[in-house]
Amino acid sequence: MPPTTALRVHAPLRALDADHARWTRGFWGALRERTRDVTIPRIWESLSDPAVSPGLRNFRIAAGLDSGIHYGPPFMDGDFYKWLEAAIDSLETDPDPDLAARIEELAELIASVQRADGYLHTPTIIAARNDEPVAALADRFNFETYNLGHLITAGVRHFEVTGSATLLDAARRAASFLEDLATNKPLELARSAICPSHYMAVVDLYRVTGDERYLRLMEAFVRVRDDFDEGGDDNQDRIPVRLQTTVAGHAVRANYLYAGLADLVAETGDEQLTGVLENLWRDVVDTKLYITGGCGALYDGASPDGYPWQGEISRVHQAYGRAYQLPNTTAHAESCANIGLILWGERMLSLTGDAGYADVIERVAFNSLLASVSLEGSEYFYTNALRQVRELPFPLRRPGDTGQHPTPPPPPSDERLRERYLSCFCCPPNIARTLARFHQLAASVSADGLHVHLYGGSDLRGADENGRSLALREDSDYPWDGRIGFTVTDAVGGGVPLHMRIPGWSAGATLTVNGDPVPVSAPGAYTRIERAWSPGDEVVLTLPMPVRILRGHRLAEEITNQVAVQRGPVVYCLESADLPEGVVLERAALRRGAELTPVEAHIDGRRLIALEGELTVLPEAGDDLYDDLDAAPVGAARARLIPYFAWGNRGPGEMSVWLPLVW
The missing domain is CATH 1.50.10 (Glycosyltransferase)
Structure with a gap:
């Protein structure tokens, strides 16, 4: 080159x-x-x-x-x-x-x-x-x-x-x-x-x-x-x-x-x-x-x-x-x-x-x-x-649709699939x-060494202007597992400082070099490690990955009283393919404190980590714009959430990232 x-x-x-x-x-x-x-x-x-x-x-x-x-x-x-x-x-x-x-x-x-x-x-x-x-x-x-x-x-x-x-x-x-x-x-x-x-x-x-x-x-x-x-x-x-x-x-x-x-x-x-x-x-x-x-x-x-001067x-x-x-x-x-x-x-x-x-x-x-x-x-x-x-009672514009139809527009479709x-x-x-x-996007170099931004299976080499360099091999199952190991494969002149990103979503991260603990920066920052590196040195960043239940801002009206699920950097969703027969999407809710367990799963031959647990099943609702609250008791059902990026790979179906919260 x-x-x-x-x-x-x-x-x-x-x-x-x-x-x-x-x-x-x-x-x-x-x-x-x-x-x-x-x-x-x-x-x-x-x-x-x-x-x-x-x-x-x-x-x-x-x-x-x-x-x-x-x-x-x-x-x-x-x-x-x-x-x-x-x-x-x-x-x-x-x-x-x-x-x-x-x-x-x-x-x-x-x-x-x-x-x-x-x-x-x-x-x-x-x-x-x-x-x-x-x-x-x-x-x-x-x-x-x-x-x-x-x-x-x-x-x-x-x-x-x-x-x-x-x-x-x-x-x-x-x-x-x-x-x-x-x-x-x-x-x-x-x-x-x-x-x-x-x-x-x-x-x-x-x-x-x-x-x-x-x-x-x-x-x-x-x-x-x-x-x-x-x-x-x-x-x-x-x-x-x-x-x-x-x-x-x-x-x-x-x-x-x-x-x-x-x-x-x-x-x-x-x-x-x-x-x-x-x-x-x-x-x-x-x-x-x-x-x-x-x-x-x-x-x-x-x-x-909503600007007062409508001409603007x-x-x-x-x-x-x-x-x-x-x-x-x-x-x-x-x-x-x-x-x-x-x-x-x-x-x-x-x-x-x-x-x-x-x-x-x-x-x-x-x-x-x-x-x-x-x-x-x-x-x-x-x-x-x-x-x-x-x-869905209205059509959503398809890519390339100018809206200028010689015939009436196509009927509404709820089969939003990749093409x-x-x-x-x-x-x-x-x-x-x-x-x-x-x-x-994996990493950068600066006058102060090698900065690792993203994790997921990299080989990296960073050098400074004085001829010092550091080469690393990453072995991890990220984003499914929080143990991220880097092995030094080469270090010229003792290497350069290493900066490891501590993700902003994380809490309780730990870092070791050859088994010895290293102080970790706050989430959303880089931890700097400076030492004389040698081939075979091992850096291990461990990111706890609990299942997190997130809610939105009070002004985000469409997600009021709803929650989303995230584990590590991955956001999850519920697809109708993972609901029990007879349970439709709008009846699925998540109870506060419900336990969701990571499990290995496969979709279209691809391995991923899904989350299994018990969902609350809300009473059926009618089709009226407004209706009395049904007094029927809520139920429960086992279901599975999958990574959002994997949705829509099993044919047409319903899906939601946000679910109603039941207290």
């Missing part, structure tokens, strides 16, 4: 690449293999099959290799680039000459389609090839800048992993096009800067090339956004970024924006912007984050919600909503939004070294991220509900690239 500048001069923590961090066993090791062997190949099968997806075909038509018109949403190019990035990331951890050759071939195809000025958008290029009147940036919802951002990111990763400049050259040309817009057509750029993947992308380009024009371009993006006076909360461009105090609007767009701004801070050290981002993060985590790590609660919202209110799609507005059955929590929160969180972690960001990343990863893909690794959720009920291909295909390749690069 060729060297990169990897500047990040104001970020104390730096992620490790695949040569220094790898999931090789355990929970995340199995997920890495599944992503490599199932997820990435199956998505390619869809994208390359014109009977399923126009993804590849659009590029072939744009290149003149096939004839026809553009099909699919205008952001389909970006979906294709995200799959390419996933394949490249997989290539970094698991070299594959055939995959490398395919990626280079696709890079050449993409580069051949690009205009001389750097613009690349297959709908526009195909229309021009077919002599149809067309203009670039004619509609912000054509997502041209979003597509170009993902092209740039894929180009950077292709160069970093393989050394090929084919896609990197295309990325530089794309950045030149955006630079021309920022300089000569700032209004057009501001109107088109929707879902700003290009913010993160140009900083990546700056880091890999060392060319400061790309850092200046990122600063220009922010100026253009701040000067824009036609915006609204849906794209977070109502007010300048440094004046924002509340996260509102489209959740994916918000998280991408703030992740990009955090990248800017890592290069400039802008303390004011750091404070803004910290406050916005707290707004999400303290008031707008589902217990599963899902975010962007509403299919549709209004912002500012605008419709918002896939919205964050107001504080504590967290519906369950109609939770949107788009998979891309949850991934965007990881992108934002990992950047804030690198800036601050605050373990609280790693806590949120872990919450998202073990719950909403993994729930968005089937246990087989080949089917996907676009939205991630926390409750599914039978006979292999979605007409709005942005989430599956985003899930794939997140899992394929998940090794980058």
